[in-house]
Amino acid sequence: MRIVKAVLTLFLALWAGSAVAADKEFKVGFIYVSPVGDAGWSYSHDLGRQAIEALDGVTTSYVEAVPEGPDSERVMTNMARKDFDIVVATSFGYMDPMLKVAKQFPKTVFLHCSGFKTAENMGNFFGRMYQARYLSGMVAGAMTKSNTIGYVAAFPIPEVIRGINAFTLGVRAVNPKATVRVVWTKTWYDPATEKEAGKSLLDVGADVVAQHQDSPGPQEAAQEKGVYSIGYNSDMSAFAPKAHLTAPVWNWKVYYTKVIDEVRKGTWKAGAVWPGMAEGIVDLAPFGPMVPKELQDKVNAEKARIIAGEQKIFVGPIKDQSGAVKLAAGAVASDEELLGMTWFVDGVIGTTK
């Protein structure tokens, strides 16, 4: 062990001085919860990162596959110490660690995705993915023949529940007889488990499978069975060209370019922002060739209504699974209600546990 220590000390002496010197570039660091090669959530954020990397005077870097909790706190602290101007954390579990780090480094701007806490130098952002989910639900509802649609879901947290509800509202808007069956995988990225979960839904008669995870596993399950699927995060049609109807997708570039511009100009203010389809942060992937033209037009018309602010999706009357009215006729759900959603709308088969 002594020798090991001696070797280590030697290395240290050799390279301690060669620490990377700070340059005047505007530095933005990203923390991802999964590897960027996952074609899903982190991949979609990384596309946004690449877009701002291309801007003049901006350099970016990222650390991938960082577990939520104490490890993320260390990575963020490390970035702040290395004089990153903005630190972006893209998973819910990074929220509390980021809050701690933000207090220690008041000059750094911290941006957290998908949470609800803010500080003077920490903002949070998310996108109204439920708008795109609603549209994808319309597609699924129109394409199903068995009137059973499967939904492979990650964790019973408000973000996912909100997505399932919006999807179901979309399904029911075009096909009141259809139901959405939910299976929880308790994973964000586990191709095998997620594919199996997709298969289990097909076995109970679903002929369209939607998903809320980062792997294309459920898409592959649908393709193998010869039925349809709805992707998520990014256009997943490459994984299941025959099954992929469309996908609600993220377009983080829109937000990242805007926020960096604001921070550089000094006009950025900490707060919670929740842009949607109108801003372009969420969208629907191109339709597959099997989606009929009339349906495409119908969905696009609804999309135009969402962008115009005429279609707010969670508008009463909305009942929960037990039939109790959760949202009175004409009432529009507030952002607080949406962010803390823990119940399923009528038409979902499954539990929020």
Add this chain to the structure above:
Amino acid sequence: MSLLRIAKRQEPLGVGGSCCVLAAALALSLTLAGVFLALGGTSPLSALSVLLHGAFGSRHALEDCVLKAIPIYLCALGVAVAFRLKIWNIGAEGQFALGAIGATWAALTFPELPKIALLPLMAAMAMAAGGLWGLVPAILRQRLRTNEIIVTLMMNYIAVLLLDYLVYGAWKDPTSFGFPMTPLFSDSAIIGRIGGTTINWGLAHCLVLGLLVWAFFRFTRTGFAVLAGGDNVRAARYAGLPYDRLVFLVMAVSGALAGWAGFVEASATVNRLQPSIMVGYGYTAIVVAWLARLHPLAIGVAALLLAGLRVGVENLQLDLQVPAAFGGIIEGAILLTVLAGGFFTTYRFTRRRRP
């Protein structure tokens, strides 16, 4: 024709020789890692410098390393106790989870207790929960002849699901917008930091528990019985050692130590219970215990080394955009070369003479 022949050494290599083998193994693994980096288009030397700098190159880095090494050390200390008796406890992960659950129960049930009463209570509950979780596979093994590797491994999944069940259900913080986490612990349930550092007092727990485990094997009769039983079960039984009870004991102690790690992690670093507390320390612990040949002091060094590697790899990603998987590759290479190097402490190559 002259060929190499493998011969058993008359005596195992001494400390000096073993260190040489270890250093050579580490150098070999780093070289292998360097080759991978070079294939990926990164300069191995600058990568090594960034890695070491990120792991041990500054006070912050060292503090981060020690912080991360604390739970790994406690889990590894635990599995090493069971491994001494050649009981293959792969269940430190689950015992860690149970420890965190036990400590959290105490923290949430008696938040008003003063620190001096609450922390020991949390530790006791963590040890009890982890110890019992370890005892179950031991009893199954001795009574029903089940394989403890399988049972401890399967119980890890049960433990994690139990943890999920609690944080998604009964213990969920009502103000968390439905997200799975317990409320923050009260101040008296949080292990503080040492002086002006970011290191928590869990480090002191490691020192005391490590010393106790060392003393147990060095000075006590039961400790000797465990070592003897580990060397030869039949001989131990023949000599009248209570083998069943030894198995129960080591598994309970093993589980209690991993449970203690769960307590320290929940209390000192996460300050609450949430699913992301499970980051695989229980599995890392197995690697650490083997690298250290089960010796309490060496486990400390190995835990620091692996913690440093994980911390350093983050730095490598940040500065050179090396993929996260690279950390796993180095870790695997180190384990492989060091274990293979163990061969040279008992065997040597000699030249075969011409007939």
